[in-house]
Amino acid sequence: MKQVKVKTIKREKMSFWERTYLLPIFQGMGITFRHFIRNLIGKGPNISVSYPDEKKTMPTGYRGKHRLTQRDDGTVKCVACMMCATVCPAHCIHIEAAEHDNPEIEKYPEKFEIDLLRCVYCGYCVEACPCDAIRMDSGIYTIFATKREDFIIDKEGLLNVKPQDPSTARPLQGMPPLPGSEAGSRDLPMADHA
Amino acid sequence: MLSLLDAAIVLAKVLFFVLFPLSLVPLLVWLERKVSALIQDRPGPNRARIGFIRLGGLVHLFGDTLKMISKEQIIPRNAYFFYYMAAPVIMATVALIILPVVPFADVLHLPGFSLSFQLLHFDAGILWYFAVVSLMVYGVILAGWSSNNKFALLGGIRSSAQMISYELPLGLSIIGLIMVFGTLQLNEIVVQQGDLLFGFLPKWGIFIQPLAAIIFIVCAFAETNRAPFDLAEGESELVSGFHTEYGGMLFGTFFMAEYVAMVVASAVIATLFFGGWQVPFMDTQALIDNAPVLLQVSLVGAALVLFGLAALSFRWYQRKKGFYGDIRDIEGLVYAGVLAVAGLGALGFLGLVLALGFPAWGGPVFAALAQMGMFIGKIMALCLIFIWVRWTLPRFRYDQLMFLGWKALLPLSLLNIVVTGIMIYLTGGLNT
Numbered sequence: 001m002k003q004v005k006v007k008t009i010k011r012e013k014m015s016f017w018e019r020t021y022l023l024p025i026f027q028g029m030g031i032t033f034r035h036f037i038r039n040l041i042g043k044g045p046n047i048s049v050s051y052p053d054e055k056k057t058m059p060t061g062y063r064g065k066h067r068l069t070q071r072d073d074g075t076v077k078c079v080a081c082m083m084c085a086t087v088c089p090a091h092c093i094h095i096e097a098a099e100h101d102n103p104e105i106e107k108y109p110e111k112f113e114i115d116l117l118r119c120v121y122c123g124y125c126v127e128a129c130p131c132d133a134i135r136m137d138s139g140i141y142t143i144f145a146t147k148r149e150d151f152i153i154d155k156e157g158l159l160n161v162k163p164q165d166p167s168t169a170r171p172l173q174g175m176p177p178l179p180g181s182e183a184g185s186r187d188l189p190m191a192d193h194a
Numbered sequence: 195m196l197s198l199l200d201a202a203i204v205l206a207k208v209l210f211f212v213l214f215p216l217s218l219v220p221l222l223v224w225l226e227r228k229v230s231a232l233i234q235d236r237p238g239p240n241r242a243r244i245g246f247i248r249l250g251g252l253v254h255l256f257g258d259t260l261k262m263i264s265k266e267q268i269i270p271r272n273a274y275f276f277y278y279m280a281a282p283v284i285m286a287t288v289a290l291i292i293l294p295v296v297p298f299a300d301v302l303h304l305p306g307f308s309l310s311f312q313l314l315h316f317d318a319g320i321l322w323y324f325a326v327v328s329l330m331v332y333g334v335i336l337a338g339w340s341s342n343n344k345f346a347l348l349g350g351i352r353s354s355a356q357m358i359s360y361e362l363p364l365g366l367s368i369i370g371l372i373m374v375f376g377t378l379q380l381n382e383i384v385v386q387q388g389d390l391l392f393g394f395l396p397k398w399g400i401f402i403q404p405l406a407a408i409i410f411i412v413c414a415f416a417e418t419n420r421a422p423f424d425l426a427e428g429e430s431e432l433v434s435g436f437h438t439e440y441g442g443m444l445f446g447t448f449f450m451a452e453y454v455a456m457v458v459a460s461a462v463i464a465t466l467f468f469g470g471w472q473v474p475f476m477d478t479q480a481l482i483d484n485a486p487v488l489l490q491v492s493l494v495g496a497a498l499v500l501f502g503l504a505a506l507s508f509r510w511y512q513r514k515k516g517f518y519g520d521i522r523d524i525e526g527l528v529y530a531g532v533l534a535v536a537g538l539g540a541l542g543f544l545g546l547v548l549a550l551g552f553p554a555w556g557g558p559v560f561a562a563l564a565q566m567g568m569f570i571g572k573i574m575a576l577c578l579i580f581i582w583v584r585w586t587l588p589r590f591r592y593d594q595l596m597f598l599g600w601k602a603l604l605p606l607s608l609l610n611i612v613v614t615g616i617m618i619y620l621t622g623g624l625n626t
């Protein structure tokens with residue numbers, strides 16, 4: 001049988017002054033007093049954000065309120081493939097698909113609703129989407145409404161959410177060509193733009 | 195027979211001794227929040243506003259009070275209703291009836307009239323404090339037991355054990371002081387503290403009985419149930435201790451009682467160990483004799499302070515210009531104006547005094563006011579220390595608490611009595 005190793009951790013013995021409590025108490029009060037004075041005369045670290053007047057920029061990976069990205073012509077980029085609705089662990093995405101005029105695109109969502117009260121902000125929908133149509137890069141963490149129904153955000157709402165960093169507003173991706181248009185080629189293939 | 199004037203005076207005193215601690219409560223709550231914030235590198239409350247008036251968070255108090263009063267009162271079904279309701283009442287009453295025994299200034303002598311700034315003067319003075327302060331724990335225990343909640347009950351039990359352990363050293367520590375001063379009357383004790391010790395130190399209790407002062411202050415902290423002795427609340431392990439089941443204004447009453455108890459403890463500590471209403475190096479007679487000069491000096495000082503504050507708030511206004519982009523931006527400017535006008539008012543009052551001369555009755559009245567101001571200043575300083583300690587020290591563990599009470603403070607307070615006795619025997623006391 002293997003010997004169990006015992007490691008004894010010695011408690012540090014308190015010195016006489018520490019055992020009276022008084023000296024350490026005064027030391028501690030000195031520390032808090034230093035902070036108090038520094039903050040009183042305005043020389044403190046001052047890390048608080050005065051929230052409604054100043055807002056923090058969230059880190060790039062922050063999963064905020066969802067948004068639907070747009071094509072270059074401003075239409076919704078989603079092709080209603082249902083990947084996100086399938087992967088969503090909270091079952092909070094509701095999509096109703098319709099046929100798109102462009103046979104290359106095939107489908108588009110007639111209805112796209114996310115119940116923000118049920119969403120757990122896991123970001124799986126973003127991961128699952130094959131064409132970068134849904135993102136959570138808005139940096140919005142205050143989601144509020146006065147009625148439950150108002151927490152269900154529809155397609156228009158999702159399209160209107162702005163990204164935190166405007167330079168990433170539209171995913172880099174060209175339009176699939178309409179049949180009959182002369183180019184006949186995609187200016188940028190989808191796979192290049194993860 | 196009580197004449198009408200006497201009755202009016204008694205009524206005024208009663209009002210003062212009730213309203214003074216109660217009006218300090220919101221101020222202390224604000225101080226507590228603001229000081230704790232500054233200690234922890236936060237700005238603290240500063241949002242609530244009426245128009246542009248925020249007063250550094252003071253406006254929050256109206257909101258807090260309104261919320262507490264207007265909240266629904268939920269009483270647990272299995273609570274013992276009578277005791278449940280009685281507990282906060284006991285706490286608040288007990289906290290309020292201690293203060294009348296404390297003198298706020300020396301007896302005011304005017305021709306044909308004298309006024310004592312004490313509501314209850316009986317010879318037992320300080321014993322009244324001991325007698326009443328130990329009733330405070332009934333509120334805690336009753337609240338803990340009657341709300342029929344195990345956390346509340348645990349809080350109540352802890353608190354009762356703590357009170358018993360700390361009342362002994364509290365009472366014993368004071369005996370040395372009583373031996374030195376030879377009286378229980380608080381006003382007498384304060385009068386005696388006006389002398390000088392070795393010719394340069396004020397003869398305050400803390401200088402002649404330092405050990406007793408430390409023990410008394412520690413025990414007074416324990417009696418008020420504040421950190422680091424707030425085991426009865428112990429929110430990290432007992433939800434919030436004895437008042438777990440209380441909400442709305444019933445909780446508000448406990449809250450108020452805690453702060454009133456803090457004011458009372460500060461007042462008693464100041465009276466016993468920090469010279470009460472004594473202005474250092476100035477006894478009542480000196481104050482009366484030098485009243486005109488002192489009044490002028492203090493008015494000039496007040497004016498200077500007010501102008502300084504006005505300048506500071508003007509600078510603040512300039513620095514924050516346009517930060518909010520609404521009416522709040524002019525806040526600093528308004529304060530600067532008000533403070534400057536107040537400073538001018540102080541100067542104007544000074545001019546009035548210089549022009550009209552100092553009336554004969556002004557001396558004693560000024561002395562009484564100065565002493566009262568001094569005493570209130572001392573109370574506030576001690577309350578600040580209470581707050582400062584609360585936001586510095588972690589809570590004691592239960593065994594540490596018992597260890598400190600029984601094995602450290604109790605023997606020390608006994609030792610203090612013995613040493614004081616020997617010293618008095620050897621030197622014949624301080625008064626000879």
Ligand code: SF4
Pocket residue numbers: 084087088089090091092093114118119120121122123124125126
């Ligand atoms: S973040 Fe997660 S829970 Fe929310 S919609 Fe996307 S997949 Fe569903």
Ligand code: SF4
Pocket residue numbers: 077078079080081082083084085095128129130131132133134
């Ligand atoms: S996974 Fe992307 S493309 Fe598919 S339905 Fe969801 S958002 Fe639309």
